[in-house]
Amino acid sequence: MRAAVYYGPNKVEIDDVAEPEPTPGTVKVRVGFNGICGTDLHEYYAGPIFVPTQPHPLTGQELPLTLGHEFSGTITAVGAGVSGWNEGDRVAVEPIYKCGHCGPCQAGNYNVCRQIGFHGLMSDGGMAEYTVVPTSMLHTLPDDVSLELGALVEPMSVAYHAATLGDVHPGDTAMVFGAGPIGIGLWFALRGKGLEDVFVVEPSPTRRAAVEALGAATLDPAAVDVAQLIADHTAGAGADAVFDAAGVAPAVATALACVGSRKPMISVAIYEKPLETPLLNLVMNESRIQGSLCYTGADFEAVIALMARGAYDTTGWVTRIPIDDVIDEGFEALHAGKKMKVLVAPTDSPGVDPSGANA
Known part of the structure; x- marks a missing residue:
């Protein structure tokens, strides 16, 4: 099968790799769409950062491996005991x-x-046919x-988790800084x-137009003067919650x-450079900075329920490409700011069409 295999900085290749088969407690998934994440871009241009160079303690896998952690698909086989x-x-x-046994896991904050x-x-991921x-x-x-929306559940859950930590309610005023995929997801x-x-603050005319x-x-x-306008x-x-997705x-x-x-x-960005925090302002205002990482299953279920109600729209900010175009139309286009969100269609199987038909 075809897969986008990461070998190191500036080296992702569409390889023919062995098709995996389910083991006990697992299922085999034919991937519908897989999103390219900002983390994937960091790995491609500056990695390995998160991709392990020695066996990971939970997965046992290391470089090289198949990318892809934002994906949807259809189960084609189930393993023993499922x-x-x-x-x-x-x-x-x-x-x-x-791991299931560290302090955060025991507290339910896995x-x-x-x-x-x-x-x-x-581990080998979803930027592959299976x-x-x-x-x-x-x-x-x-x-x-749709499978297209399904591939967006993961990044939209990142945003939903952050929105929940903001503890906002109908009637509140909120602000989102940055109109990339996570900023759009926050909105x-x-x-x-x-x-x-809700106000979205974004300097890029292209991104402002999209949102x-x-x-x-x-x-x-x-x-x-954004601060004066909000005042x-x-x-x-002041705003009841502000969300930094710009970094x-x-x-x-x-x-x-x-x-x-x-x-x-609520800070949901990845900061590439150290920031000076105006602690005096926080003290005088008794405001706070809250970090937000990933999501839990509850966030996934909430996003899926909202999607089923028609609350999410991919128009104007999501592009679909075949797996053979991952480098030029995926990584390079995203890095150059030519596209906002790219979904890769790894397979030509019936029901999965990069154009969106029957997706």
């Missing part, structure tokens, strides 16, 4: 490997497991949720939680200038 899952079931995959692993980063996953990773896709999540008053087309209210930080808009109270110092500084007293800035 019950409750059958051939033909359509699924989204929650790709976390967890998304911050001390030995955390990801299918497609610490992959094998434990049943603990499976979430059923309703008939009215969808906040709207799904009943918020009407505006979905219905979002946007602010250009180069054109307006005026909220009669001086750059100017966005963080502006976000902290906008957040209300005793309210949070």
Whole structure:
């Protein structure tokens, strides 16, 4: 079968590899679509970062391996001892490997497991025609949720988890900094939680236009004084929650200038450079910074339910490509800012069409 195999920086090849077969407690999935994540880009251009160069403690795998941790598909075979899952079931995959015995796992917060692993980063993943996953990773896709949307459940769950940590409610004012895929996902999540008053702050005209087309209210930080606008808009109270999905110092500084007293800035970005945190501002405002990592199964189920209600729209920001175009139309196009979100269709099997038909 064809698979996008990562060998190291600037080296991903579409190889012909052995087709995997299910083992006890696992299922074999024909991949419908697999999203290229920002983490994949970091691995391609600057890695290995998360991809292990020696056997991972939970998966036993190491470089080289097949990428892909944002994917959906259809079960084609089940391993010994598997019950409750059958051939033909359509699924989204929650790709976390967890130890189950560290402090966070014991507390139910397995998304911050001390030995955390990801299918497609610490094991062979979904950027392939087939992959094998434990049943603990499976979430059923309703008939009215396409495989295309199913492949977006993972990144949208990252955003939904962050939105939940913001502890927002209908009637609140929220702000999202950055209109990449996670920023767009935050806007969808906040709207799904009943918020009407949500501003997306984004300097890129292309990204602003994309999220505006979905219905979002946007602010250009180069054109307006964002902090003053929010102060005026909220009669001086500030935003009830701000979310940083940009990961750059100017966005963080502006976000902290906008957040209300005793309210949070939820940080869901990956910061490539150290940031100076204005602790005095936090003290004087009694505001706080809350980190957000990944998701849990509850976030997956909430996103899938919202998708079934029609709350997510891929128009204008999601592009589908065949696996043979992964480098030029995937990694390179995303790195150059020519595309926002790319879904790879690894197979030509019936029911999986990169054009979207019967997806």
